[in-house]
Amino acid sequence: xxxxxxxxxxxxxxxxxxxxxxxxxxxxxxxxxxxxxxxxxxxxxxxxxxxxxxxxxxxxxxxxxxxxxxxxxxxxxxxxxxxxxxxxxxxxxxxxxxx
Numbered sequence: 001x002x003x004x005x006x007x008x009x010x011x012x013x014x015x016x017x018x019x020x021x022x023x024x025x026x027x028x029x030x031x032x033x034x035x036x037x038x039x040x041x042x043x044x045x046x047x048x049x050x051x052x053x054x055x056x057x058x059x060x061x062x063x064x065x066x067x068x069x070x071x072x073x074x075x076x077x078x079x080x081x082x083x084x085x086x087x088x089x090x091x092x093x094x095x096x097x098x099x
Contacts, residue, residue, distance in 0.1 A: 006069040009060045018056040021046040
């Protein structure tokens with residue numbers, strides 16, 4: 001079973017060295033009339049190249065017989081955002097995206 005653990009499958013040693021700077025944030029958004037919580041985890045990951053990093057790791061985790069954590073999670077939505085570097089004394093915000 002350890003070979004199918006989420007931590008092992010997401011580790012750089014099993015993903016051609018792919019790494020993410022990642023953080024999870026728990027949330028609770030109240031409960032329904034039966035007392036069932038609307039709760040979950042916002043997962044945020046930063047990487048330089050989503051295709052080489054995030055996609056590579058997701059391929060390792062995909063499939064019914066891979067990541068044992070899949071039994072306990074439901075994916076609701078995703079987003080991908082570009083975060084340009086900061087602005088120096090010269091130039092403008094986002095300039096690196098257009099060079």
